[in-house]
Amino acid sequence: xxxxxxxxxxxxxxxxxxxxxxxxxxxxxxxxxxxxxxxxxxxxxxxxxxxxxxxxxxxxxxxxxxxxxxxxxxxxxxxxxxxxxxxxxxxxxxxxxxxxxxxxxxxxxxxxxxxxxxxxxxxxxxxxxxxxxxxxxxxxxxxxxxxxxxxxxxxxxxxxxxxxxxxxxxxxxxxxxxxxxxxxxxxxxxxxxxxxxxxxxxxxxxxxxxxxxxxxxxxxxxxxxxxxxxxxxxxxxxxxxxx
Amino acid sequence: xxxxxxxxxxxxxxxxxxxxxxxxxxxxxxxxxxxxxxxxxxxxxxxxxxxxxxxxxxxxxxxxxxxxxxxxxxxxxxxxxxxxxxxxxxxxxxxxxxxxxxxxxxxxxxxxxxxxxxxxxxxxxxxxxxxxxxxxxxxxxxxxxxxxxxxxxxxxxxxxxxxxxxxxxxxxxxxxxxxxxxxxxxxxxxxxxxxxxxxxxxxxxxxxxxxxxxxxxxxxxxxxxxxxxxxxxxxxxxxxxxxxxxxxxxxxxxxxxxxxxxxxxxxxxxxxxxxxxxxxxxxxxxxxxxxxxxxxxxxxxxxxxxxxxxxxxxxxxxxxxxxxxxxxxxxxxxxxxxxxxxxxxxxxxxxxxxxxxxxxxxxxxxxxxxxxxxxxxxxxxxxxxxxxxxxxxxxxxxxxxxxxxxxxxxxxxxxxxxxxxxxxxxxxxxxxxxxxxxxxxxxxxxxxxxxxxxxxxxxxxxxxxxxxxxxxxxxxxxxxxxxxxxxxxxxxxxxxxxxxxxxxxxxxxxxxxxxxxxxxxxxxxxxxxxxxxxxxxxxxxxxxxxxxxxxxxxxxxxxxxxxxxxxxxxxxxxxxxxxxxxxxxxxxxxxxxxxxxxxxx
Numbered sequence: 001x002x003x004x005x006x007x008x009x010x011x012x013x014x015x016x017x018x019x020x021x022x023x024x025x026x027x028x029x030x031x032x033x034x035x036x037x038x039x040x041x042x043x044x045x046x047x048x049x050x051x052x053x054x055x056x057x058x059x060x061x062x063x064x065x066x067x068x069x070x071x072x073x074x075x076x077x078x079x080x081x082x083x084x085x086x087x088x089x090x091x092x093x094x095x096x097x098x099x100x101x102x103x104x105x106x107x108x109x110x111x112x113x114x115x116x117x118x119x120x121x122x123x124x125x126x127x128x129x130x131x132x133x134x135x136x137x138x139x140x141x142x143x144x145x146x147x148x149x150x151x152x153x154x155x156x157x158x159x160x161x162x163x164x165x166x167x168x169x170x171x172x173x174x175x176x177x178x179x180x181x182x183x184x185x186x187x188x189x190x191x192x193x194x195x196x197x198x199x200x201x202x203x204x205x206x207x208x209x210x211x212x213x214x215x216x217x218x219x220x221x222x223x224x225x226x227x228x229x230x231x232x233x234x235x236x237x238x239x240x241x242x243x
Numbered sequence: 244x245x246x247x248x249x250x251x252x253x254x255x256x257x258x259x260x261x262x263x264x265x266x267x268x269x270x271x272x273x274x275x276x277x278x279x280x281x282x283x284x285x286x287x288x289x290x291x292x293x294x295x296x297x298x299x300x301x302x303x304x305x306x307x308x309x310x311x312x313x314x315x316x317x318x319x320x321x322x323x324x325x326x327x328x329x330x331x332x333x334x335x336x337x338x339x340x341x342x343x344x345x346x347x348x349x350x351x352x353x354x355x356x357x358x359x360x361x362x363x364x365x366x367x368x369x370x371x372x373x374x375x376x377x378x379x380x381x382x383x384x385x386x387x388x389x390x391x392x393x394x395x396x397x398x399x400x401x402x403x404x405x406x407x408x409x410x411x412x413x414x415x416x417x418x419x420x421x422x423x424x425x426x427x428x429x430x431x432x433x434x435x436x437x438x439x440x441x442x443x444x445x446x447x448x449x450x451x452x453x454x455x456x457x458x459x460x461x462x463x464x465x466x467x468x469x470x471x472x473x474x475x476x477x478x479x480x481x482x483x484x485x486x487x488x489x490x491x492x493x494x495x496x497x498x499x500x501x502x503x504x505x506x507x508x509x510x511x512x513x514x515x516x517x518x519x520x521x522x523x524x525x526x527x528x529x530x531x532x533x534x535x536x537x538x539x540x541x542x543x544x545x546x547x548x549x550x551x552x553x554x555x556x557x558x559x560x561x562x563x564x565x566x567x568x569x570x571x572x573x574x575x576x577x578x579x580x581x582x583x584x585x586x587x588x589x590x591x592x593x594x595x596x597x598x599x600x601x602x603x604x605x606x607x608x609x610x611x612x613x614x615x616x617x618x619x620x621x622x623x624x625x626x627x628x629x630x631x632x633x634x635x636x637x638x639x640x641x642x643x644x645x646x647x648x649x650x651x652x653x654x655x656x657x658x659x660x661x662x663x664x665x666x667x668x669x670x671x672x673x674x675x676x677x678x679x680x681x682x683x684x685x686x687x688x689x690x691x692x693x694x695x696x697x698x699x700x701x702x703x704x705x706x707x708x709x710x711x712x713x714x715x716x717x718x719x720x721x722x723x724x725x726x727x728x729x730x731x732x733x734x735x736x737x738x739x740x741x742x743x744x745x746x747x748x749x750x751x752x753x754x755x756x757x758x759x760x761x762x763x764x765x766x767x768x769x770x771x772x773x774x775x776x777x778x779x780x781x782x783x784x785x786x787x788x789x790x791x792x793x794x795x796x797x798x799x800x801x802x803x804x805x806x807x808x809x810x811x812x813x814x815x816x817x818x819x820x821x822x823x824x825x826x827x828x829x830x831x832x833x834x835x836x837x838x839x840x841x842x843x844x
Contacts, residue, residue: 014737014764035831036622036792037763161833163623173840191621192833198840208793227822230831232794235819 007056100149284461290498293434304481306466336459435674497543593642617801
């Protein structure tokens with residue numbers, strides 16, 4: 001469904017991602033994990049057209065994405081839930097959702113809004129509230145709901161757990177599993193590796209712009225390299241304390 | 244050499260119209276000269292300091308009316324009226340600067356625009372003083388003044404032209420001196436990045452007030468020159484459009500340069516005269532030129548010529564090998580004076596709330612001289628907030644921060660910088676259009692209070708004293724950038740920019756150095772080099788706090804690791820223990836759930 005081949009991305013004069021290849025098959029949840037600055041967000045932004053890759057190819061259902069504008073990519077069926085939620089704070093919940101269905105006819109929008117409310121009942125209660133007044137967890141639900149309003153076949157999620165309490169994160173991840181049941185494929189970027197590996201089918205581990213290990217989620221979870229990717233190689237001697 | 248050029252050019256300009264003898268050309272040139280002074284003034288506030296001001300025409304008017312009234316009503320000599328008028332305008336600039344300090348961007352533009360409108364209204368309606376719409380008429384030529392054996396008599400158009408040329412030269416020399424002075428560098432630093440300037444110890448409030456005053460001072464001189472040449476003043480000469488017109492000259496010529504104002508004033512003054520033939524289309528053509536200029540050469544005519552001629556300062560070069568030098572002696576002295584036993588920096592129970600959100604919750608840690616402390620934690624754990632608290636970007640909600648036992652929390656960033664804490668930024672905040680050496684020089688200034696008058700007095704306008712020069716070189720050698728000293732910061736590679744930030748931070752002679760992700764985006768070679776630099780800094784006795792996600796670096800270079808998670812300290816100890824600590828692992832990798840996430844029935 002999504003095919004990334006040898007993609008390199010320069011960001012602010014820095015090579016943030018080096019020759020990354022990854023695949024997402026219909027119906028899967030694939031997670032891309034790694035420490036801060038590993039290039040996870042950059043990769044997602046590149047898929048959804050917010051940054052152009054310096055090299056390599058990205059195909060979605062066979063169609064090349066590298067040269068397309070973000071709005072076209074949304075219309076092709078790829079929606080992006082950005083890091084930090086980015087809801088429109090001074091618009092209401094209903095308006096936020098409607099904007100997600102930009103360009104769709106009202107009937108379709110109506111149906112999808114019902115589906116979003118079924119998934120996140122709390123949003124129905126808050127429908128006339130300004131998004132800024134929602135809690136962090138509710139804002140994240142709104143961001144996911146808004147992305148679903150475009151009727152995507154592939155959902156890109158960037159750190160949905162960021163800044164949320166564990167109980168809220170749990171509910172959110174349960175919702176992700178239900179979204180998968182409804183036939184939406186997902187590429188999930190997470191810093192919270194253990195959680196992501198629980199819900200994902202397969203995983204890729206990024207370390208400073210390169211994929212250092214990949215495979216079935218359970219196998220990756222057991223791999224030693226994942227700790228190294230987050231905390232660096234083991235310190236054996238206290239070499240710095242000679243000063 | 245440069246002075247020779249200027250002298251020659253001045254002579255040609257001074258003689259040319261006398262030779263031609265055409266009154267019309269002479270008049271146009273006088274207007275060009277007055278406008279040059281006016282634009283040079285606006286250049287101080289916009290071009291050098293980066294603050295958008297829309298009231299240069301108002302200061303121009305204040306200067307003109309003040310000079311005319313001082314001579315006709317008070318009966319002062321022109322030679323006193325001119326400087327007094329300039330000072331009155333400068334005082335108005337200072338007064339406007341006080342409320343304007345709080346504002347930036349379009350808000351600042353609005354308040355200066357309002358000032359222009361108010362000034363116009365005052366000139367119109369304070370009839371007893373300004374005679375309102377009737378205007379001031381029959382303003383006299385300058386009176387004759389004897390300077391020793393020489394008599395200054397400027398009582399014809401030809402003579403007046405020479406006076407204008409002389410004052411334009413003074414204004415140009417003044418601007419050149421300003422650019423090279425400590426104050427000038429501070430202004431440029433504010434333009435490039437006000438927060439970084441403040442954090443490098445520049446008193447940005449004082450500097451901006453001085454910039455507003457100087458800007459108005461130039462306008463006052465121009466106003467006085469205009470009044471006694473035109474002989475008639477009416478309020479409408481100094482309306483909002485005049486202010487806009489001066490801005491247009493600056494933009495077309497190129498803000499932030501010395502040549503730009505000359506070109507801009509010349510083109511914008513002369514062009515309408517040339518276009519008189521096509522009077523109906525004059526404004527249209529003029530507008531088209533302006534739009535084209537802004538679209539294609541935002542740097543003005545100066546940028547256009549630079550692009551054509553090529554400029555070494557802005558060309559990139561290949562990266563040569565970079566030696567690692569030594570920490571300058573001055574720095575080592577500063578650091579060793581810290582008492583070995585007592586902690587250099589003590590952060591006690593510090594808390595920071597943004598609204599209801601606690602970004603940092605009652606965190607305590609210490610740093611000793613010559614120690615590298617790795618401050619790590621997942622995204623949003625409060626690391627950068629912590630650095631901002633220590634460097635004074637914002638005050639803590641609760642708790643104290645002490646440097647050498649003295650509390651520093653609540654001080655302004657520039658005061659904290661002067662007390663001995665310096666920092667770099669996660670997102671690089673160099674003064675991009677200053678050279679590498681100038682970036683360091685801004686932070687170096689030992690007294691840091693701009694001493695323009697003093698520098699001019701001692702003839703040190705050419706810049707830094709020799710000791711400072713050698714300290715800059717030593718700092719640049721330390722980070723391997725000595726060979727790039729004359730290049731603009733924006734032409735450096737990303738890694739070099741990170742290193743320059745460190746050199747600039749060291750130039751404030753800190754005892755504590757805060758580094759915010761210095762390795763972000765660096766190649767493996769650059770990281771190895773950075774590590775060498777860090778160890779050398781540490782060897783000099785400076786305490787370093789390293790916020791970094793490059794775990795390979797942070798774990799192998801730090802003596803101690805402090806881990807933050809959700810604003811709380813969850814670990815404080817040796818790196819090898821940090822890597823095994825269950826709490827740290829959980830913070831980074833997430834908790835092992837006691838029950839798996841499943842879809843509810």
